[in-house]
Amino acid sequence: MDGSQPRSETPMASRKINLISSPMRAVIRLRRKVLKKSRLHLDLAREQSPELVQSRLLQRQISLSLFNQASFDNSQYFTFDTSVDQSALNKYKRKKKRRKSRVVLYPDSSKKYLPAEQKSKAKRCLLLLIGIICFQILNAIENLDDNLQKYDLDGLEKTMHREVFGQKVAVERIMELLKDYLATHIHNKPLVISFNGPTGVGKSHMGRLLAKHFRSVMDNDFVLQYFVMHHCPNKEAAPACRSDLSEKISNMVTRAEIEEKIPLFILDEVELMSPVLLETLSGFFQPNQTNEFLNAVYILISNVGGSEITTFLLQNVSTDLLHPQSKLQELLHILQPVLSRFHPLWKSADVIPFGPLERSHVTKCFLEEMLREGLYPDQGHVENLSSQLSYYTAGGREYAVTGCKQVGAKVNLL
Structure with a gap:
């Protein structure tokens, strides 16, 4: 039994040695040879100088480390190979890129067509709406020009500049108000213009020029000149004058509305009107009326505030007589309380001051x-x-x- 046991172990050991591959055995042999050589060199180095021995030992260590690193890098065993994982990862990335952008290939014999764009019907409706709006805007502009041409305001302005002396600022302001109001036939309130200033400065002359011009471009039935001393000289007859004036205004605005024209009422010597007539006029100036009463132009001519205008202008002669807009606003700020104390109807009016005339x-x-x-x-x-x-x-x-x-x-x- 004892003699047979070593025999049985020998075949097992030979099997284990056979399992080791030939490259591994070659590495072991090389290592043994290197170790033998290093020992021999060490023995020789003991007999030589210490400096030379130390330098040679350093060279041997460097060569051994390089050899070991190269042998382990080139060996097929005892390493962790990640090339398979890296190739799988690269393949996965390539597949992902292909999924994102796939190239559509067409056969050579077939025709290539671009995908048809679906046109939205809402775009056509939007373009149609824009066209309608632009046409309405152009039509409205043409209508404004037609209305102004109907009243010939350019000719009126030239006449006023030629025949009214020393009132350039007043003429420009009057034409500005008339052009803005007569450009359209739809308004929310009547236009009320008040000529105020001292006597003899051209207020009544301006009223006569306006009446003459509008009678020529329209009809005599749409222009009314009302002189208080002529139409209502007696203050006792104020109720009759009130009914007469109300009837004339109502009839004129009704006819003008039918023919789409704007009537002109010129009321001179307003400072001589009785309170009854002033109240009647004030009722026509309000915005809460029927449409025909909103389309009208009223010109009020009076000497109320004339002394205040003269005093202000004489004190501000160096500012070139009302040409600066700030001085004009200051004068209107002085005039408005004076006119409101006389009667509240001037709160609805655009006041135009007429200054004194030079020599x-x-x-x-x-x-x-x-x-x-x-x-x-x-x-x-x-x-x-x-x-x-x-x-x-x-x-x-x-x-x-x-x-x-x-x-x-x-x-x-x-």
Whole structure:
């Protein structure tokens, strides 16, 4: 039994040795040879100098480390190979990229067509709506131009600049209000313009020019000139005057609404009106009325606030007579309380102040009147007549106290 046991172990050991591959055995042999050589070198190094031994030992260690690293990197065993995992990962990434962008291949014999775009019907409706809006805007602009051409406001402006002296700012403001209002036939309130200033500065003359012009472009039935001293001289007859004025205004606005025209009411000498007539007019100026009463233009002419305007302008002669917008607003701020104390109807009006006339403007009035009467306009004679009037003096300028009020009487005495 004892003799047979070693025999049985020998075949097992040979089997284990056979299991080791030949490359492994080659590595072991090489390692043994290197170790033997290193031992021999160490023995020789003991007999040599210590510096040389140390340098040679360092070289041997470096070569051994490089050899071991190269042998383990090149060996097929005892390493962790990640090439398989890396290739699988790269394959997965390539598949993912293919899923994102796939190239559609067409056969050579077939025709290629782009995908058909589906056109939305809402775009057509939107384009149609935009076209309708643009057409309406153009039509509205043309209608505004047609309305202004119907009243010939450009010709009116030229006439007023030519025949009204010294009131350039007032003329520009009047034309601005008329153009804005007469451009359309639909309004939310009537246009009320008030001419205020001292006597003889051209307020009544401006009213006559407006009446003459609108009678020529429209019909006489749509223009009313109401003079208080002529139509209602007695204050006792105020109720009858009120009913008469109300009937005239109502009939005129009704006819004008049928023909789509805007009537013009010129009311002169408003400061002489009785409170009953002023209340009647105030009722027509309100916005809460029927449509025909909203489409109308009222011109109020009065001397109310004339002294305040004269005083303000004489104190501000150096500011070029109302041309600065700030001075005009300051003057209107002074006038509004004065007019409101007289009657509240001026709260609904656009007030236009008429300033006093300079001596040069009075001279033009004399020339115009003499030409109208058929007299030769001698310059010396005109200067002599203008010197007979009374003037204010301020800032080196002369302003007529009564304006051109007495020009007609002076010319008639010639």
